[in-house]
Amino acid sequence: MDLIFLGFETLANPMVAMMLVIGVVAGMVVGSIPGINDNIAFAVFIPFSFSMEPAQALALMVGVYCAAATGGAIPAIMIKVPGTASSLLTAIDGNAMARKGLAGRALSIALTSSVVGGVLSSIVLLLFAPSLAKVALKFGYVENFALAILGLSSVVGLLKGNVVKGAVAALIGLIVANVGFSPVTGFPRFTFGNVNLIEGVPFVPMLVGLFGIAAMFELMADIFKERRAKSAASTLPKIGSMLLPKKLMVRLMPVWAMSAGVGNIIGMLPGAGMLMAIFIAYDQAARRFARVFKGQEGEAAWGEGAPEGIAAPEAANNAVTASSMVPLLSLGIPGNSTSALFIGALAIHGMVPGPLLFTQHGGIAWMIIVAFLIANLIMWPIAFCVIRTLSRTIFAIPKEAMVGVIAMLCLMGAYSDGANTSNMWVAIVSGVVAYAMRLSNIPLGPAILGLVLGPQLESSLSNSLTISQGNWLVFFDFANHPISAVMMLVSMALWIVPILMRDKPQNSLKKDT
Amino acid sequence: MENSRFATRSLIATSDIWVGLVLALLGAAAAWIASGFDDSSRGYPLGLSLFLSALGVVVLINAVRGLGAQASFGLSLQVVIPAATIIVLWIVGLTSGFGYLAPTFLMQVAFLTVCGVRKMGRVLTYAALISGASYLVFFVLLGVRLPTPRAPWLL
Numbered sequence: 001m002d003l004i005f006l007g008f009e010t011l012a013n014p015m016v017a018m019m020l021v022i023g024v025v026a027g028m029v030v031g032s033i034p035g036i037n038d039n040i041a042f043a044v045f046i047p048f049s050f051s052m053e054p055a056q057a058l059a060l061m062v063g064v065y066c067a068a069a070t071g072g073a074i075p076a077i078m079i080k081v082p083g084t085a086s087s088l089l090t091a092i093d094g095n096a097m098a099r100k101g102l103a104g105r106a107l108s109i110a111l112t113s114s115v116v117g118g119v120l121s122s123i124v125l126l127l128f129a130p131s132l133a134k135v136a137l138k139f140g141y142v143e144n145f146a147l148a149i150l151g152l153s154s155v156v157g158l159l160k161g162n163v164v165k166g167a168v169a170a171l172i173g174l175i176v177a178n179v180g181f182s183p184v185t186g187f188p189r190f191t192f193g194n195v196n197l198i199e200g201v202p203f204v205p206m207l208v209g210l211f212g213i214a215a216m217f218e219l220m221a222d223i224f225k226e227r228r229a230k231s232a233a234s235t236l237p238k239i240g241s242m243l244l245p246k247k248l249m250v251r252l253m254p255v256w257a258m259s260a261g262v263g264n265i266i267g268m269l270p271g272a273g274m275l276m277a278i279f280i281a282y283d284q285a286a287r288r289f290a291r292v293f294k295g296q297e298g299e300a301a302w303g304e305g306a307p308e309g310i311a312a313p314e315a316a317n318n319a320v321t322a323s324s325m326v327p328l329l330s331l332g333i334p335g336n337s338t339s340a341l342f343i344g345a346l347a348i349h350g351m352v353p354g355p356l357l358f359t360q361h362g363g364i365a366w367m368i369i370v371a372f373l374i375a376n377l378i379m380w381p382i383a384f385c386v387i388r389t390l391s392r393t394i395f396a397i398p399k400e401a402m403v404g405v406i407a408m409l410c411l412m413g414a415y416s417d418g419a420n421t422s423n424m425w426v427a428i429v430s431g432v433v434a435y436a437m438r439l440s441n442i443p444l445g446p447a448i449l450g451l452v453l454g455p456q457l458e459s460s461l462s463n464s465l466t467i468s469q470g471n472w473l474v475f476f477d478f479a480n481h482p483i484s485a486v487m488m489l490v491s492m493a494l495w496i497v498p499i500l501m502r503d504k505p506q507n508s509l510k511k512d513t
Numbered sequence: 514m515e516n517s518r519f520a521t522r523s524l525i526a527t528s529d530i531w532v533g534l535v536l537a538l539l540g541a542a543a544a545w546i547a548s549g550f551d552d553s554s555r556g557y558p559l560g561l562s563l564f565l566s567a568l569g570v571v572v573l574i575n576a577v578r579g580l581g582a583q584a585s586f587g588l589s590l591q592v593v594i595p596a597a598t599i600i601v602l603w604i605v606g607l608t609s610g611f612g613y614l615a616p617t618f619l620m621q622v623a624f625l626t627v628c629g630v631r632k633m634g635r636v637l638t639y640a641a642l643i644s645g646a647s648y649l650v651f652f653v654l655l656g657v658r659l660p661t662p663r664a665p666w667l668l
Contacts, residue, residue, distance in 0.1 A: 048655060164571055168536060171565040175543055175558065182554035189550055189558060190543070220592045223628050401639050404624030407600055408617060408647055416657045421608050428600055432593060439589050440532045458557050 003130070007366030010055050011374065016367070019056040021382070023063020024375055028386045030064065031071020032394045033402070034081045036219075038068035040406060042341040043212030046348060047204050047413040054349040055367055061345055062371040065338060066118055067379055069274070069317045073110035074383075074391055077103060077310075078236055086274045086317035089282045093302075093309025100305055104240040105248075109310045111383050112244055113256060117315035118376030120260040121267060121322035125329075126369050128268070132330035136355035139483070141467065145460035146475055146484035146491070148453040151333040153491035154270045155446040163498055165442045172442075173450020174457065176201055183459045196422040205414035205423035206430045206451070207344045210444065211337070212410035213431020218438070220403050236392065242384065252311045255285050259312045263319025267326070270333050270449065274320045278313040285312030322372040328353050329365060333453070340448045348417075528586065533573030540566025599623045608660050612667030613652065618644040 011017060030041045041064050049057035072084030077094035090110060097106040139147065156166035179190040180200030191197040259281035266277035285308040293299050293306070300306050324335025325342070332354030334340035346353055357365045414427035434444055468474035478485045543562035547555055599620055606616030621640035630636050648668065651657045662668075 051655065164568055164575070168565065168568050168572070171540075171561055171568065175561050175565065178558045178561070182550075185551060185553045187551045187554040189554060190546060217589075217592050217596060220596055220628065221588055224588060224591060227629050398630070400625055400628035400630050401643070403596075403628050404621040404640075405643055405647075407596070407624065408603075408620065408643070411600065411604070412647070412651055412657065416651075416655070419658050421604070421660065424604050428597065428604075432597060435589070435593065439586060440528060442532070461557065 003362065003366050004126070004370065006363055007368075007370035010363045010367035011059065011370050013055065015053070016055045016059045019052075019060040020063045020371055020375055021378065023060035024067040024379055024382050025063075025386065026060075027064035027067025028071040028074075028379075028383055029390060029394060031068035031083045031087075032074045032386070032391060033397060034075050034079075034083050034399070036402060036406070037072070037084045037215070038064055039211040039338055039341065040215045040410075041068065042338070042345075043208045043210075043215075044406075044409040044413050046207065046341065046344045047415075047417040049345055050348050050417070054346075054351065054361075054364055057345055057349070058342070058364065058368055059371050061342060062368060063375050066318065066321050066372065066375040067382070069321055070111060070114040070118075070314070070379055070383060071386070072317075073114070073310075073314055074107065074387060075395065077106045077110060078391065079395060086278060086320075087313070088275070089278055089313040090310055093300075093304070093306050096300070096303065097305035097307075097310070098237045100300075101238070101240065102305070103237045104242040105244065105307075106305075106310055107239065107387055108242040108244045109248075109252070109307050110314045111380055112249070113252070113259070113311040113314035114318040115376055115380050116256045117260040117263055117318035118321060118379065119373065121264050121319040122369070122373035122376055124264045124268075125322040125325055125372055128326045129329045129365075129369060130358060132326065133355040133358045136331050137359070139355075140481075141460045141463040142474055142477075142481045142484045143487070144456060145464050146481075146487035147331060147333070148457040148460065149475075150487045150491045150494075151270050151327070151331070151453055152446065152449055152457075153494040155449050156495070162441065162443065163495070165440075166446050169437065169442050169444065170446035170450040172437075173447035173452075174454045175450075176206075176447075177451050177454020178458075183455055184462045194422075196420070202417065202420075202423055202426055203347060203451075204344050204417045205426040207341060208410050208414045209427035209430025209432075210434040210448070211341065212406060212413070213427055214434035214438065214444075216403055216406040216410065217431065217435040219399065219406065223399055223403070236395065239387065242387075248307060252307060255288065255308050255311045256315045258284055258288075259315035260319040263316035264323040266316075267320035267323030267335050270327055270335055274317050274336065277316040277320050281312040281316035282309070285309065318376070322376075325368065325372070329357060329368065330355060332456070334449065337445050337448055340452060343452055527576045529572055529576035533569050533571075533576055536569025536572060537566050538569070540564070540569055595627050596624075599627070610660060610663035610667070612662040613659055614644055614648055614668045617647065 011020065026041065027038060030036050030038060042061060045061070045064075049060075068084060069086050072082055072087035073090045073094065074083060076082040076087040076091035077098050080091045080095035082088045082091050094106045094110060097103070136147075152170050156163055156170055177200070179197055180188065181198060182189055188198060196202070262281045262284065263277045266280065286302055289302055289306055289308045294302070302309060320336070324339040327333040327335050328339045328342060332352065334343065343353055346357075351357060351361055351364065411424050411427055414423040415421065417423055437444060437447065464474055465472070474481065475488050476485050540562050544559055544566060547558040547562050550558065603616050603620040606619070607613065618640050621643050622636055625636045625639055630639070
């Protein structure tokens with residue numbers, strides 16, 4: 001309990017609290033602009049966070065992360081263009097409800113669902129992260145290696161039908177993490193005689209490129225496609241009353257509980273991502289809607305303004321935000337790509353996520369947890385103000401002007417990390433590589449995890465083999481390293497099960513024929 | 514004859530053929546470089562590189578078997594080539610001592626034009642506003658230091 005108060009105490013600092021509020025407003029605005037998302041905002045912000053106190057910078061990031069997932073629902077409902085990928089499914093029923101003159105109600109359902117999902121996931125973070133960190137403190141080299149393997153396997157194994165490319169992405173990340181001095185012998189590897197690479201590829205400029213520059217290329221491609229399609233601008237529906245009837249709230253409670261549950265579980269799995277959570281939650285809500293409400297008088301059809309179609313994805317996407325921080329804060333493994341960006345923000349202030357964060361920087365670790373809870377609680381009134389005041393102005397910002405702005409902000413951000421021009425080249429090369437990977441259907445998530453876990457993987461492998469005198473079976477030693485053995489077996493299952501599951505329908509088809 | 518030509522064309526259009534080739538070559542190149550490291554630092558990167566090369570071959574084989582993806586890179590090249598050129602020229606401008614404002618203004622003009630803003634007045638206004646606002650934020654507010662300009666009056 002004292003530790004939770006420690007988090008509150010850090011957050012109670014007026015500057016830290018103000019940064020959290022600014023973060024929520026900024027996240028709401030960023031999420032509302034189609035084509036811009038929290039990843040770009042983080043990529044731009046992280047290098048500049050160097051000049052801020054760590055607590056202030058992290059409070060701002062928490063605010064942006066929570067609110068961007070919610071802000072994406074605003075354009076999804078108003079103009080049927082999701083502000084962020086997490087609002088993809090909200091656009092279907094949300095916009096249909098708005099077109100029926102109930103835009104205020106649709107927005108209100110989305111906001112309330114986001115707040116419910118976010119608060120529940122903050123509680124999960126509060127309960128699980130410190131307990132997991134306590135367990136992780138007991139880990140030695142062998143367990144750390146098994147943990148890194150488990151993290152990578154869960155990312156790759158969860159990519160249905162794309163295991164090979166997932167493994168390719170993880171390997172690319174691991175190989176890039178090799179650049180610089182060897183952690184074992186100090187031998188310079190893959191540096192090509194460049195002094196800027198001696199300590200490895202600079203992490204922050206690389207993140208800026210992978211997320212910011214690649215997103216800029218995507219935005220530009222969208223503009224080119226839209227120009228060819230010559231899509232007509234749609235008119236904005238009137239917002240109207242945002243009051244949510246009590247009866248509707250009672251009706252949505254089971255959907256909120258189920259979707260938040262799905263979001264929390266998926267969020268805690270490294271690499272599963274927000275999209276998987278919203279699709280599962282939406283599917284479950286559709287089944288419930290068909291069972292309970294379908295065909296009733298005055299009831300909109302599924303996909304044509306059903307309240308559950310808005311509530312499920314919004315509760316699920318916000319439930320992912322805080323729960324994705326559970327593996328990051330406790331084990332040092334990011335739950336998704338966005339939470340991986342927190343590693344950059346922590347690194348810039350000399351902190352490393354993982355169990356030691358709670359012992360070495362307890363105030364910061366607990367502040368992050370508490371900030372998630374507070375950010376979700378203050379989100380409703382802030383979102384209400386943004387919708388009533390800024391939303392029309394935000395939709396009027398031309399996408400064309402955003403391309404150059406993103407490029408400039410990202411590159412200046414990369415440069416200001418040490419005022420080094422070589423960082424700009426790192427950012428542009430990383431951006432091109434990330435964009436090429438997306439086009440080639442090679443997922444970015446495992447590559448980020450490979451980059452993050454690479455150094456830990458190599459040093460723990462080397463130390464484990466030294467201790468065990470070269471015995472590779474040490475990782476499966478149930479007698480001396482039971483946690484490692486279990487993690488290695490789970491990792492193997494994560495690789496094998498998708499392959500078996502892929503073959504199953506084919507086998508049953510053969511039997512049928 | 515027609516059939517074999519069609520088969521070759523569709524094979525070339527399969528993006529995974531190229532992806533597999535690039536991965537296999539990259540892995541092989543990384544393995545070759547890693548083989549030159551000292552004994553204790555060699556094993557781990559060498560293993561990873563060889564694994565990457567092998568997976569590249571798997572992607573290639575899958576593509577030949579007709580299981581590969583067919584992505585078109587046409588639009589992407591139209592995006593990456595002009596965008597990367599503009600950015601590279603901007604970086605060269607900044608690092609060659611032309612100050613911040615002039616290269617940034619030209620970069621914004623170029624991006625707006627490439628993205629399809631046709632009215633010159635609008636292009637120049639947006640570019641001037643973005644360059645001016647970013648100058649105030651980066652240099653006045655955040656105190657970022659740029660490489661020394663050729664002349665003191667160059668902002």
